[in-house]
Amino acid sequence: MLWTTLLLFAAVSHAQTPAKAPPVYFDWFEYAGRDAAFDVPLPAGYYRNPVLAGFHADPSIVAANGKFYLVNSSFTYFPGIPVFESADLVHWKQIGNVIDRPTQLDFDGLSVSRGIFAPTIEYRDGTFYVVTTATDSGGNFISTARDPAGPWSDPHWLSGIGGIDPSLFFDDDGKIYLLNNDEPPGPPRYDGHRAIWMQEIDLARFQPVGPRKVLIDGGVEPEKNPIWIEGPHLYKREGWYYLSDAEGGTGPQHSQVVLRSREVWGPYMPYAGNPILTQRDLPSDRPLPITNAGHADLVEGPDGSWWAVFLASRNYQGRHYNTGRETYLLPVQWRDGWPEILPAGQTIPYAVRAPAWMRGKAMQTPATGNFVHRDEFDAPALAAEWLRVRVPKTAWADLTSRPGALAVHPLTEGLETLRNPAFLGRRQQHLRFEASTAMSVPAAGVAAGLAAFQSEAYWYFLGVRRLAGDRIAVFLDARDGSGATRTLATREIAVTHALRLKIEGDEGDYGFAFDAGDGRGWQRLADRVDGTVLSTDRAGGFVGALLGPFARDERASRSE
Template sequence: MKVQNPVVRGFYPDPSICSANGKYYLACSSFEYFPGVPLFESDDLLNWKPIGHCLTRKSQVNLYQVPGSGGVFAPTIRFHNGRFYMVTNNNTYQKNFYVYTDDIYSEWSDPVFVDQGGIDPSLYFEGDKVYFISNGTDESDGRGCIFQCEIDITTGKRLTESRPIWKGSGGRYIESPHMYHFGDWYYLMVAEGGTEYGHMVTYARSKDPYGPFEAYAQNPVLTNRNLGGNENHIQGIGHGDLIETPYGENFMVCLGFRIQSDWMPFHHLGREVFLVPVTWDKNGWFTAGVDGTVQTVMDLPLKASEQKINGRYDVSFETIKNEPQRFCHLREYHPECYEFTENSVTLFGNRFTLNDTESPTFLGVRQSEFDTELTVSLTGNSPEAGITFYLSEEHHYDLAVLCKEKKRTLILRLRIGDAVMTAKEIELPEDAQIILKVVSDAAQYHFYGIINEEEILLGSARTKYLSSEVAGGFTGVVMGMYAVNPNEDQKQKAQFTNLYWKQGTDR
């Protein structure tokens, strides 16, 4: 059947996949956002629904003052002997750990730490042995390398020394290791090239889990690096994980990003989840994708009846009630700052702003399509409240109402690195009814205020300034409702009602 990529849209990078009880489960990176490590479930590998997060409480993860693109990334999810395991890294604090649960719809354990460095950890189970795998640097020659040890899965304690097992096929930044056993061979699959335009999936095999490993002669097995930025709207392909269906078919999930071009190619929706077929030859080597590439539309041997485009969901307060898993906060969650009703959310701001590496009052959802239209009504007396299209503390666009000494002002404020500009400022009539509106396409965001039913364009801003190519980092744009109150002793509220965000106009 014809399949449209990406299969999970918006900022959900570093996918890892497992199967259990007739279903597939996907875990993705969350970085500085809380809850951590979003989880998805699917019956058919195409249609994914959010079911929760692995890291839902402070005892599991410390995100205090984590900078943009810091925190939790590159999880691996595995199912073994009736139990789910998710292993990941809090890069800000340089610690690898795993959590586990017997019920994926319930809470996960507190973290179990493993004394092996590097990032992108993975687990491989075989018999009574558990192998812990991550990247690192071989001190003998300074090259990037994959390290492996055996651990006690109950305590996380190393049972063997960490040993280097493969240095890759020659690309920089070897990472994202996963071990598999098919037939007589152990397969070690990694990412190389860095999670940018040179990203790729490579692999090697051995008769022993410690090697020596023989590289696949046609590496990389999957990459879009040679297609050219304007020839293909998918780039950055890498960080793959394999899955086998009950019918014996093999597939790979991997990350990639959809690019636009404004003289130079860029992406602002973040790295997303793509699906490609895997084919084995008679000699026990596999290929992936279409001639080793990922296409927007691919013909995959799947049993699904139809594909519902994951990103094209409308966001409303009904969504908050029915799918709270789609929403996130910056760093730490302070429940006293949020009140939810059937048709509204009330935010109580704290002293932290969107420019801080702290935890402002912020309720966000990932932007998953280029073409969107958002409206929301705003009332209350919070000193500052509004909506933001947020990439990091140094790159965000804010449409907000400021309240000071009974005077209300509607502003459009743009932060691009060290440059902060109030692009437009409108003094509001007393008791004016305010609706905030944003319309986006691939190139621009357009910001409006609807004041007593009169629509006013405050200005426009380019999407590329919220891209990784301009701002750096590894995340994507998140739309957030937020509030700020420098004087926390005086509890002042911002009430948002009539939220509607249509994502994807071409459906």
């Protein structure tokens, strides 16, 4: 009787489950950026900062096999931990991701700015190592690969190691050390009081061994209660061990400091000229400001010169930045045995004299500067630039359903979900930009279009849905942190077979438009919409804005 009841219930439930909504097709996606800071022509032999524009936070770098490899934080985006390759430190190409399989990690239930924090990359004896923190989703782990393009191993979890920002140091005597940020040895004296710890690690077993010791408690000037000492990196040069760390948090007070010791376990003495990088003491009204500078990693070039990659942000209206924390490059000067990235009081330059081994080459790259980039969706696989919010449980995007178009299969999740919505985003890389697409009209019960997404609580959705008869509605929905979705504008038009959508941004002003293919061209749906909704300063967290296609099945009730 019980089995009969269960089978009947299952049959009724299956009959009541609606069939999957048909996909929405996007013929192409175009992104164009035109920032004032990039309009100035580059002098011969110079490169442009940032070298990776748009949300590329917490860079870490290593030299290996005659090239350079760099990784960034990816938080809860998938695929995670992008891996970039360069022959010259300036021209970077993404070659893979450390987290590229849904089985490796799960970020469901997490806000966008949790997940992967500050990965670091090292190389030794034919193996690449990435060590990082899966915040609120597993803790600290190491992944390895023989080829930096992948495949990378599943996480090797580090038992007994808390905190964030782990890194590895390979000493000359064969010993290997794990450094990271964690709580101080006693009760914290103030909010933001942290310490840098170190312990040997056995990489054959991926487990720490021996005693764990504090190298820095608080910061380089503990009497001043410095906050958030983090992002440790250890280097060895001319018999000295150099310990470099970020201080001050990742906002306007961010900085980079350095200490050194003759012994790997210390004691480490701070440089009298600290910080070796910051922008916190500069006038707030300076033109085209770059702020939040810190979280640096150093690398030696083939000619013996040293270079630093670090994060910083490009602001508008004093404090807003929608492009997130970007990756910058500057030369390192050694003065009296100490590394300096930027002298005090100097602004981070947008144009920098290039490394000697690459002068004379073309310096423009699609990773930075002003450019137009168009994806025709005609490749065998999605380009590396496309990100999903959290790890997908089903394959809802493909390039095979209709060759030459991106098919997005609608899910029931909205952009406010803490799971995985059917949204593909690429980074906003400019303060002034346009993002546009051509798409099919979605089926009844489906809303689809373009989204500008900062987090589950801050976004815009320029969407289309069918109405009764031969009519469709073009609408603009938004969330601004209030917890409710608001419709800011809507327009009813006749069904069309040539629909285009466009989102424009000019610092804090955003505009939304559509073209119904009726000969009228672009029609404005909403102008001068508040773009600060998408700024990291307002939304919080550590990411920048993404732009791209989104589709939602609205036939079922929302289940958050």
